[in-house]
Amino acid sequence: MSDSIQLQQRISDLLGPQGCLVAADQRQPYEKGARYGDGRSLCIARPANVEEAAELMRLCASEKIRIVAQGANTGLVGASSPDRSGLDVVLSMERIKGVIDIDPVDRVVQAYAGTRLSDLNQALRQHELCFPIDLAADPSLGGMLAANTGGARLIRYGDVRHNVLGLEALLIDPPGQRLDLTNRLRKNNTGPDWKQNFIGSGGAYGIITQAVLQVHPLPQQCATALVVPASLQAAASLLRDAERNFSDFLSAFEGISHNAMQSVLQHIPAIQAPFEPLPPYAFLIELSSARPRSADFDLEKIFGAWLEACFGDLILDAVIDKPEVLWRMRHAITDSVRQEGKVIAFDIAVPRSRLGAFRDEAIALLEHRYPGVRVFDFGHWGDGGLHFNLVLPQRLADDFPPQRIDALRQEIYDLAVHKYRGSFSAEHGVGPFNQQFYERYTVAESQALAARMQTVFDPARLLGVTRFGPAP
Amino acid sequence: MSDSIQLQQRISDLLGPQGCLVAADQRQPYEKGARYGDGRSLCIARPANVEEAAELMRLCASEKIRIVAQGANTGLVGASSPDRSGLDVVLSMERIKGVIDIDPVDRVVQAYAGTRLSDLNQALRQHELCFPIDLAADPSLGGMLAANTGGARLIRYGDVRHNVLGLEALLIDPPGQRLDLTNRLRKNNTGPDWKQNFIGSGGAYGIITQAVLQVHPLPQQCATALVVPASLQAAASLLRDAERNFSDFLSAFEGISHNAMQSVLQHIPAIQAPFEPLPPYAFLIELSSARPRSADFDLEKIFGAWLEACFGDLILDAVIDKPEVLWRMRHAITDSVRQEGKVIAFDIAVPRSRLGAFRDEAIALLEHRYPGVRVFDFGHWGDGGLHFNLVLPQRLADDFPPQRIDALRQEIYDLAVHKYRGSFSAEHGVGPFNQQFYERYTVAESQALAARMQTVFDPARLLGVTRFGPAP
Structure with a gap:
């Protein structure tokens, strides 16, 4: 019996046949990433609960097998795909899922890492709450924390990091050790905030098993417009003016270029042209509030008056329409451009x-x-x-x-x-796809720190396929 | 010449006579904390710039002298006070101050760590911006980051951590190494977010020299009321209802007990009783918005209507008054109670x-x-x-x-x-005052992590007087 088959057998013994996928056709959906990443794994491990995940980590650590954690496999940088060696175990969190608790007064939800964003929001909706990270995909919470996802409403709600109150993670050293940081406090200055090391680090320092999130009241009214700025130079003034007027309820300020609009119109005939001819650039501006529409607070009215006041100077044209109409164009861009x-x-x-x-x-x-x-x-x-x-x-x-x-x-x-002192990866993370750019653009002092941090969290380099510290 | 005198001399040679205070009466204001902390230092080092601070750190590291960083010395847990040995150098950041840049479109300010909150806000006011961390004290930015201060408007703006885009820190290993994390990006998922390790860790992992902060539009209107809840059990429903109605512009929900109110009235005759007799509890609720008051958006009107609707069921009584009147009572509590x-x-x-x-x-x-x-x-x-x-x-x-x-x-x-799964230090941090409680209440796994983190950032234990990892 080869080493590989023996290891597969031991993992199967540990997690049961449902918990260990070995056949190539069963493995394949887990081995290929949504955009990048395409490898071959030893097997797909699907533990049923946190304790099984910890057991798996102990087994892998003792055998020096690398573990690549995977949530919904929607990431865009290959960070949850195995390499081509056939030696990595993909640790799928898809069975460790479900909402544990919602406290509507605290506005807090606790859920397992494998829970999908859509399922979380469905559970929250009953309490008129939402987790407002708006993305094209439907990721798992663990992946969202590991990638620190941003999305289209960051201007209002911040990124994932801003909304994490607590988490639970499994460490690889000591193997499978549970680190319980699941507190629900908004104020808790009792030392270094350890959870921050697991957010945005792509699974390199531990495997997130639970998240405690601050959630928000579900918007009860919304006003959206597609706006043609006087020029792209005027966009900064437009944004500044919008924030002064609407800082409390500005929930999106998205840009769409002429070509992106044209591509959507060409490939999705059901979407009508908002402007004729199409302008060089347009902004999708959204206001929203948890306060219901009333005579003394009507976002559409407030928004309309502002747009009118901006006309000529900052704005050349504007279409006010229902959110679902305007966001449909925005969300269709990626697929249209692909054609x-x-x-x-x-x-x-x-x-x-x-x-x-x-x-x-x-x-x-x-x-x-x-x-x-x-x-x-x-x-x-x-x-x-x-x-x-x-x-x-x-x-x-x-x-x-x-x-x-x-x-x-x-x-x-x-x-x-x-x-421009910018970023080569605003939202998607590093992963193997951005590995070379991480090495090129990250200051040497940070990379040196990463090398030392590696010794704290994963001295044997068993977690994930991203490398933040130089190879030892 | 004793060792101490020789060291004082070397520090004085390095930083100049203004940069090194040795006389007891000059040292004393830096040696005693605002609430706790009362020790004796080798000297007070006051470098004029970041390069001098780095030089000082190199000197201290080579001589194994402990460095206690200090901002405005307003902290409440003794974290910036030297111990009683007379061997610590207090590194005062008070001369490394000033706003470096304000970008009103980005809503970003970059400033040196010694800058006082009040000075920062004065500079921001010209751009109709503010850094809305509301505190009784006037701390320095470096201290605010190191303590991760919260304050009275966290419900709206989050704590300091939520508003830090970047920072610069000096490491003690390698001694005086500058770690430049001063980017201004709202989206930047390019690896572990190193700056988080310096926020809220009380100077244990490095000395913060610059902060890059996201700032907010200055409120243009405000409505405040002191509200008597039907009962403290009803407070949760009141809060929930307030957030549903005002999630966008609810900027404070502060509680004040009967005894606290009575103490203020007794010791500050200029403040009038808001209620006769005083209720068991009252809440100071504030709405604010950067959008100016107008016929279609008037917070006082909106607030008044809500209070009326809550009467009887959730609220027994309410006083609507100017913010400065109501906050005056709130801010007077600490001093009154002391009497x-x-x-x-x-x-x-x-x-x-x-x-x-x-x-x-x-x-x-x-x-x-x-x-x-x-x-x-x-x-x-x-x-x-x-x-x-x-x-x-x-x-x-x-x-x-x-x-x-x-x-x-x-x-x-x-x-x-x-x-109650709560915190022994919500806002103030750990420091020597809370050291024993940190050790009692922090889970063993976190303390073990802290011990390893110590070897990354400060293996010789030269920074600060707080100990997150067990003694080696």
Whole structure:
């Protein structure tokens, strides 16, 4: 019996046949990531509860088997995919799920890591509460914490980190040790906030098994408009004015480029053109409030009056429509653009006051150095986030071998990170896909710290496929 | 020449006579804390800039001298006071101060750690911005980050941690190494968020020299009321109803007990009784918005209508008055209570849904076990924070030797932490004052992690007077 088969058998003995998938066709959905990541695992371990997960970790630690934690496998950087060795165990959290408790007075929910965002929100809805991290995907909570997801309503609610009150994690050293940080306090200054080390670090320091989240009153009214700014230079003034007027209830300030709009209209005939002709850029601005609409507080009325006041100076045109209509266009962009050709996706952030300047300079760089590449950008303008997605037309495929695409990517990142003090990964995390950029752009002092942190949390490097510290 | 005099001389040579205070009368204001902490230092080092601070750290590391960082010396747990050995260097950040940059579009300010909160807010006011951490004291930014201060408006703006975008810190290993984490991004998922380790850890892992903060539009209108709840059991429903109605602009929900009100009225004759007779409890509720008052958005009108609707069921009485009038009473409590006798101060948090039950049980415990002790509690009800401050009447002084006060303190903490899953230090941090409670209440796994973290950041234990890991 080979070592691999023996190990598979031991894991199967531990977790039962349902808890250990060995057949290639059963493994495959767990081995391929949503955008990047495509490997081969020893097996897919699906523990039924936290104690089984801890047992699995003890077994893997004693055998020096690497563990790649996976939630809903919706991540975009390959951080939850095994490598090609066939030696990694994928630890799927999909069976460790469910809401443990909702306290509507505390506005707190405690749930297992495998719980999907949609299921969480369904449970919260009965209490007129929501976890307002708005994403195109339906991730698990553990993945959301590990990636520190952002989304379209960060301007109002912050990222995941801002809403985590507590968590439980399993450490790999000592193997399977449960670290109970599941408190529900909003104020608790009793030493270093250990949970922060598990948020946004992509599973490198432990495996998150439970989350305690601060949740928010469900909005009872909402006003949305698609707005054409006088110019992209005016966007900063528009944003500033919107925040002054609506800082309390501004819940989205999303940017959509002409090309992105056009792509949606072309590929999804059911969506009607909001403007004729399409403007160079538009913003989806949303106000929302948990306070129901009333004569003395009507967001649509307040919003309409503001838009009118901005006309001419800051705004050239605006369409006020139902949220579901306008968000439909926004959410359709990624899929539509994919039909235009080979996509080179970016997830950049710069300080939001410089987003327009960055975009101009990045487009000029492309025109000069990579003519023919088309820009279909959109993003979270209010937070400085830009999905500066490019499309390589089919006719240019031969001119763009992989090395040239890599060079293009690096030139855009150099511009964002070095000149604009921006980020090469605003929302998606590091993972194997961004590993080389982490090494290029992270200051040496932070990487040195990461190397030392590795010895605290995972000296044998058994957790995950991302490497924050230099190899030993 | 003794070792001490030689070291003082070397520090004076490094920082200049202004940068090194040796005379006892000059040292004294830095050696005594605002509430706890009273020691003797080798000298007070006052570097003029970050480079000098780094030089000082290199000197101290090579001589194995402990460094206690100090901002405005307003902390309440003795974390910035030297011990009694006369061997610690107090590193005062008071000369490393000033705003570096304000970007009103980004709503971001970058400032040196020694900058006072009041000075920061004065600089921000020109841009109609504010850093809305509301405290009785006027701390420095470095101290605010190190303590992760909360305050009275956390319910709206979060604590300091929620508003830090970046920081710069000096490490002690390698000595004086500058760790530049001063980015201004709202979205930046490029690995572990190192800055979190310096926030709330009381200077144990490095010395914060700069802060990059997200700031907020200055409120343009405000409505405040002092509200008498139907009962403390009804307080949870009142809070929930207030959040449903005003989640967007509820900026304070503070609790004040009968005794606290009475103490203020007795000691500050200029403040008039809001109610006759005084109720058992009252809440200071504040709404505020950056949107100016207008016919279609008037917080006083909205607030008044809500209060009226709550009458009878949730509310027995209410006084609507100017913010400055009502907050004056709130802010006068600590000083007034001090005039009642010996104060035993608490800084407790429990999940806010259980705050009323905790208070009832804590009072019953005192009546049973420590009769005669009077309760003057107040606090941040909306965040679960309670300053459960007690007064020991003079006539009972002999019955309460220090050991009995210690026992009382521990019984209250046991109740809060063990039964209510609360915190022994909601806002103030650990420091030497809370060291024994940190050791008693922190789970063993976290303390073990702290011991390992010590080896990452400060293996020689040269930073600060708080100990998160067990002694080696």
